[in-house]
Amino acid sequence: MNELVFFINNVVIAGSVTGAIYAIGAIGVTLVFSIMRFAHFAHADIMTFGAFMVLVLTTAFPSVGMSIGVPTALVMLPVAMVITACLAVGIDKAFYKPLRAHGVKPIVMVIASLGVTLILQGMIRLFSGTGGQGLYVDDRKAIFRMLPFENVRVPIVITEPQIYLFAITLVAVIALHLFLSRSRLGKAMRAMSDNPELAQASGINTNTIVAVTWVIAGGLAAIAGTLLSLDVTFKPDLSFFLLLPIFAAAIVGGVGHPFGAVAGGFVVAFAETLAVFNWGVFLRPFRDSLPTWLELPSNLAFVGTEYKIVVPFFILVAILIWRPTGIFKGKVI
Amino acid sequence: MPLIEARDVYGGYGSMNILNGVNMALEAHEVGVIVGPNGAGKSTLLKAIFGLLHVNQGDILLNGAPIQNLPTNQLVERGMGFVPQEKNVFPSLTVQENLEMGAFLKPQNVKRMLGQVYEFFPPLQEKRHQPAGELSGGQRQMVAMGRALMAEPSLLLLDEPTAGLSPLYMNEIFDRVKHINAAGVGILMVEQNAKQALAIADKGFVLAAGQNRFTDTGAALLADPDVAKSFLGG
Numbered sequence: 001m002n003e004l005v006f007f008i009n010n011v012v013i014a015g016s017v018t019g020a021i022y023a024i025g026a027i028g029v030t031l032v033f034s035i036m037r038f039a040h041f042a043h044a045d046i047m048t049f050g051a052f053m054v055l056v057l058t059t060a061f062p063s064v065g066m067s068i069g070v071p072t073a074l075v076m077l078p079v080a081m082v083i084t085a086c087l088a089v090g091i092d093k094a095f096y097k098p099l100r101a102h103g104v105k106p107i108v109m110v111i112a113s114l115g116v117t118l119i120l121q122g123m124i125r126l127f128s129g130t131g132g133q134g135l136y137v138d139d140r141k142a143i144f145r146m147l148p149f150e151n152v153r154v155p156i157v158i159t160e161p162q163i164y165l166f167a168i169t170l171v172a173v174i175a176l177h178l179f180l181s182r183s184r185l186g187k188a189m190r191a192m193s194d195n196p197e198l199a200q201a202s203g204i205n206t207n208t209i210v211a212v213t214w215v216i217a218g219g220l221a222a223i224a225g226t227l228l229s230l231d232v233t234f235k236p237d238l239s240f241f242l243l244l245p246i247f248a249a250a251i252v253g254g255v256g257h258p259f260g261a262v263a264g265g266f267v268v269a270f271a272e273t274l275a276v277f278n279w280g281v282f283l284r285p286f287r288d289s290l291p292t293w294l295e296l297p298s299n300l301a302f303v304g305t306e307y308k309i310v311v312p313f314f315i316l317v318a319i320l321i322w323r324p325t326g327i328f329k330g331k332v333i
Numbered sequence: 334m335p336l337i338e339a340r341d342v343y344g345g346y347g348s349m350n351i352l353n354g355v356n357m358a359l360e361a362h363e364v365g366v367i368v369g370p371n372g373a374g375k376s377t378l379l380k381a382i383f384g385l386l387h388v389n390q391g392d393i394l395l396n397g398a399p400i401q402n403l404p405t406n407q408l409v410e411r412g413m414g415f416v417p418q419e420k421n422v423f424p425s426l427t428v429q430e431n432l433e434m435g436a437f438l439k440p441q442n443v444k445r446m447l448g449q450v451y452e453f454f455p456p457l458q459e460k461r462h463q464p465a466g467e468l469s470g471g472q473r474q475m476v477a478m479g480r481a482l483m484a485e486p487s488l489l490l491l492d493e494p495t496a497g498l499s500p501l502y503m504n505e506i507f508d509r510v511k512h513i514n515a516a517g518v519g520i521l522m523v524e525q526n527a528k529q530a531l532a533i534a535d536k537g538f539v540l541a542a543g544q545n546r547f548t549d550t551g552a553a554l555l556a557d558p559d560v561a562k563s564f565l566g567g
Contacts, residue, residue: 184433184440187426191434194423201383201417203409203438203484 001149003281008156015266015273017162017231020169023265024224025242026249027176027258028217034193034256035213036096038109042116043221044246045124046088047239050222051229052124053080055135073135074164077226081219088218089211091116117240125236132233135226136161161230172223173262176216180258185212193256245272245312252319254326263327272311275302334397336361336519337382337488342391342401344381350389351377353543359536361487364510364520366551368527368564369540375523376418378540379490382521383415384408395488410438414481418492418523421477424466428457431465431476435483442485450479453509453516471502475509482513489513491522495529507533527565531555539564 025047032040057076065072095112144163145155180186185208192199192209200206225239232238249268253260280300283290303310319326335358345351351374359365367375380386381401382393388401395411405415414435423431432450436443451458454475460468465476474494481489494510495503503526511533514520524530531537534551539560547560554560 184437187430187433188437190426191423191430194425195420198417198420198423199434200405201385201409201415202434202480203406204434205406 001152002154003284005148005152005154005156006281007277009154011270011273011277013156013158013162015270017165017269018272019266019269020165021224021228021231021265022242022245022249022269023262024169024172024220024227025239025246026253026261026265027173028220028224029246029250030253030255030258030261031189031213032217033250035189035210036100036109038106038113039247040217041110041113041243042091042120043217044239044241044243045117045120046084046091046218046221047225047228047242048124048236049087049120049225050080050084050218051135051225051234051239052128052236053083053222054226055128055133055229055234058135071136071161071164071230073226073230077168077223080226081222084222085215085218088214088221092210092214121236121240128234128236130236132235134233135229159231161227165227165231168223168227172220173259176220176258179216185209189213241309244309244316245269248312248316248319252315252326254328257326257328260326260328267327268312268315271315272308275311276305276308277301335359335394336363336396337521338392338394338397339378339382340392340394342378342381342388342393344386344388344390345377346386348389351543352381354391355540355543356545356548357538359488359519359521361519362514362517363535364514364533364551365522365536365538366527366530366534367521367523367538367540368525368530369546370564372542373540374543375540376492377543379415379492379521379523383413383490385415406438409484409486412485412487413490414484414486414488415490416474416477416481416492416494418494418496422465422468422473422480425464427462428465428468428476429461432457432479432483435480437484439484442483446483446485450482453482453512454479469502471498471505474498474502474506478506478509478513482518486518488519488521491520493523493525495524495526503529528555531565 025043029040029043032043054073054076057079058072062072065075095116096109099109099112142160144158147155180190188199188204189209189212192204192206196206228238245268249264250261252267253262253264278299278301280297337359339355339357342352342355343350355374355378357378367378369375377386381388384403384405392399393401395413400408400411423434426434429447432447433443436446456472457475457479460472465473468476478494495506498506507529510520510522522530531551531554537549537551537554538545539547539554547554547557
């Protein structure tokens with residue numbers, strides 16, 4: 001039973017945490033693609049910016065959360081979401097809109113977004129320093145240990161920010177679903193994703209839809225970056241390293257499908273955790289009955305933890321070769 | 334004063350003119366039909382009226398006010414609806430969502446207009462929760478026309494509404510066009526099925542090489558042996 005708990009801790013919980021973060025990141029990428037038809041590489045650094053805003057606000061007002069019993073970082077999250085949404089709209093106005101007005105090819109937009117990535121990362125580094133900083137300034141992370149079975153020595157471990165992460169992810173995904181399926185603007189967004197010319201011919205102001213898309217993408221990026229930094233610590237290049245898995249998630253799910261992005265996020269995350277999981281632990285109980293010439297290696301993972309980043313890369317290549325439209329028949333990039 | 338009028342319009346893509354001085358005028362509540370050989374500039378004229386391509390010279394007047402080169406969403410606000418020939422629905426949106434998008438600028442009208450559009454196109458009501466991409470060509474055309482009607486236009490522009498449809502649906506669409514017009518909407522359409530279209534037209538415009546060749550009532554054009562010989566296949 002200890003092995004099962006080990007599996008739950010290292011695969012089920014770890015995979016879900018990573019999956020939730022990939023999912024929220026990938027939704028932003030997929031929304032921007034479906035409205036503006038380009039791969040927005042600066043998305044990860046907008047995530048970092050959101051987390052950095054939370055860090056700044058939390059450092060400035062460290063005791064706000066104490067009074068209501070929530071980590072201050074989470075109290076500051078909505079404010080950071082608004083600031084990040086404004087940043088996203090501002091970046092669009094400054095960098096992408098002039099390019100769009102000239103009718104450039106999508107690849108030019110992609111290169112521009114790489115430039116934005118460098119600017120953002122440099123700016124954040126300038127103010128935050130290069131080291132890691134905890135977002136939990138007011139108190140320590142609560143850690144919950146559960147002993148689900150009798151005669152088990154290792155407990156299932158889940159931390160407070162992880163619980164918040166699952167709750168916030170659920171709320172964000174449901175809110176997005178309601179927005180896209182019920183609200184007038186949400187439907188107009190889907191319409192524009194389907195057929196921009198016809199959306200315009202219907203009287204939909206496409207500039208408004210573009211702005212709304214950036215607001216949502218920015219807000220979600222702030223959530224993803226903050227939750228990630230809460231789970232570990234804030235670093236200026238933390239989200240940047242998630243760029244590849246997030247794009248893999250968006251493509252696996254089918255670009256342009258917000259719920260595909262959620263599914264893709266969990267697929268990529270679980271593929272990662274399963275690939276680095278030490279399957280040897282399941283053989284350990286049978287160690288005594290194994291023939292003596294067969295020695296159990298200490299680590300039986302598909303790839304070493306340090307090569308984790310290879311997994312989304314492999315998934316990305318595989319999906320582009322065998323199913324370029326992703327699980328939910330998205331657009332082909 | 335005509336509902337829509339084109340005065341000596343030159344226009345096309347870039348500086349290349351496809352329209353070389355077209356004139357066209359349609360009174361309110363009339364059906365106007367633009368016919369002519371391929372490449373005559375029929376669809377181009379429709380697109381120029383809806384601001385989708387640049388008018389290099391001449392005037393386009395809606396209720397007497399110049400509208401050439403205005404952005405399309407302003408034209409929708411001023412009472413124009415446009416149904417493109419191809420890609421005229423939002424495939425992943427349901428039929429009802431497609432229609433709602435037509436009333437994007439007038440959200441307070443959605444309920445009332447949905448009722449009216451479902452009256453014009455009864456088959457759409459039972460399919461209202463189905464994605465428009467799953468419908469047949471004829472039903473899609475109905476969705477597209479319904480979407481344009483949702484904004485309560487005073488002028489509806491239809492670009493070859495019967496292209497690629499079976500004769501059964503073709504008759505159905507012409508029949509619907511007559512109904513919509515009877516409800517007070519002016520209609521300007523480009524058609525390949527010239528005989529059928531001219532039969533329901535108050536005015537017909539025969540274009541060739543971006544210029545007017547014949548302009549008359551639909552009935553007169555149908556009866557004109559010259560028109561019949563050169564444009565209606567004898």
